[in-house]
Amino acid sequence: MNAPRPPTAEGQLEFLRSLQRLLDEGSFTSSYKFALLHAIADLCLVKGEDSGAELELSTADIAEQFVRLYWPQAIPYPAGNDAGILHQNTGRQALVVRELAEYHNRYQGSLVELERSRSDWDNLRRRVEQTVRKMPLWKLQTVGSERLEFLYENVDRGGSVRLQSGVAYCFRVFYPLVTDVIEGAWSHFVQRLNPQLLGQIVDLRSFLFGSQRTSLAAYRPLLRAVQRGRCFYCESDIKSRGDVDHFIPWRRYSLDLGHNFVLAHRGCNSSKSDLLAAEEHLERWTERNRTCRDELEAGFEEGRVLHDWRATRQIARWAYGQVQRAGGQVWVQANELRHLSGDWRRILSAAGDEAA
Numbered sequence: 001m002n003a004p005r006p007p008t009a010e011g012q013l014e015f016l017r018s019l020q021r022l023l024d025e026g027s028f029t030s031s032y033k034f035a036l037l038h039a040i041a042d043l044c045l046v047k048g049e050d051s052g053a054e055l056e057l058s059t060a061d062i063a064e065q066f067v068r069l070y071w072p073q074a075i076p077y078p079a080g081n082d083a084g085i086l087h088q089n090t091g092r093q094a095l096v097v098r099e100l101a102e103y104h105n106r107y108q109g110s111l112v113e114l115e116r117s118r119s120d121w122d123n124l125r126r127r128v129e130q131t132v133r134k135m136p137l138w139k140l141q142t143v144g145s146e147r148l149e150f151l152y153e154n155v156d157r158g159g160s161v162r163l164q165s166g167v168a169y170c171f172r173v174f175y176p177l178v179t180d181v182i183e184g185a186w187s188h189f190v191q192r193l194n195p196q197l198l199g200q201i202v203d204l205r206s207f208l209f210g211s212q213r214t215s216l217a218a219y220r221p222l223l224r225a226v227q228r229g230r231c232f233y234c235e236s237d238i239k240s241r242g243d244v245d246h247f248i249p250w251r252r253y254s255l256d257l258g259h260n261f262v263l264a265h266r267g268c269n270s271s272k273s274d275l276l277a278a279e280e281h282l283e284r285w286t287e288r289n290r291t292c293r294d295e296l297e298a299g300f301e302e303g304r305v306l307h308d309w310r311a312t313r314q315i316a317r318w319a320y321g322q323v324q325r326a327g328g329q330v331w332v333q334a335n336e337l338r339h340l341s342g343d344w345r346r347i348l349s350a351a352g353d354e355a356a
């Protein structure tokens with residue numbers, strides 16, 4: 001067998017065309033197909049690589065990603081007395097949403113608590129997995145009477161699907177674009193099913209998929225302690241409250257996992273903006289997460305914050321790889337930008353060895 005190769009430019013264009021056809025022409029009776037596409041894109045970042053190789057994804061992992069996507073959506077919207085949970089199905093409310101709503105109540109909205117419970121968590125994940133395997137998995141790639149099998153073969157492999165070669169590559173390269181399109185289409189679908197919300201598409205979207213403005217204040221005391229009151233980027237004292245910043249910018253990937261947060265001066269945070277931080281910052285970030293690992297994780301547990309250092313690192317590797325390939329620049333300080341040296345590979349690999 002030949003070594004895997006990244007798809008050609010024409011192959012990548014074909015991927016985008018097919019994806020667009022699927023969203024334009026596919027029939028959607030529930031939002032599951034959007035969730036499935038989003039889940040596959042997410043898993044390509046955490047599990048895939050840039051070689052162009054095939055990628056096997058388990059339906060259990062897809063189900064877990066489903067739960068993460070639907071979790072914030074399984075509460076009434078808009079907040080208020082007679083608000084209900086948004087319909088995500090043309091008929092009766094989507095099963096996954098109904099089940100999640102029940103767990104939402106039982107665990108007061110805390111996904112971390114639910115995951116800790118083991119038996120409830122395993123139960124829920126198994127049931128969602130059944131739904132994924134029964135409903136969207138084999139229907140996703142059908143438009144009208146036509147089959148459009150460009151992602152994976154419609155073959156039940158007993159708990160997994162195998163993404164064709166080049167697919168994980170394309171999802172990784174086009175991740176921001178692809179998820180933006182999926183979230184937009186998903187939001188419009190939900191709006192159509194919930195006509196009472198007419199005209200609220202902007203708010204609706206940030207309700208469904210979160211927003212960078214989500215309050216991160218809860219992280220502040222923990223980060224202040226771990227960073228000894230200093231700004232993560234310039235390392236001088238923070239005299240005011242300081243901003244909680246997504247180290248891997250939220251605009252690139254909405255990574256709300258604990259290790260991704262740092263405390264910074266408002267000025268440092270706003271000049272970094274949506275840029276990736278330079279490699280010296282990356283080194284300090286992996287160092288902080290390594291040396292303060294116990295303190296951070298105890299704090300995350302206490303504050304019911306999701307955290308997964310391995311997945312966080314995988315996403316960092318993806319983000320730096322993308323910028324390197326595109327010849328983009330990273331943020332050093334104030335208005336100073338520069339190109340990557342490639343040292344990020346060593347930094348992130350070293351961080352991986354430590355955690356093993």
Ligand SMILES: [Zn+2]
Pocket residue numbers: 231232233234235236264265268
């Ligand atoms: Zn600073």
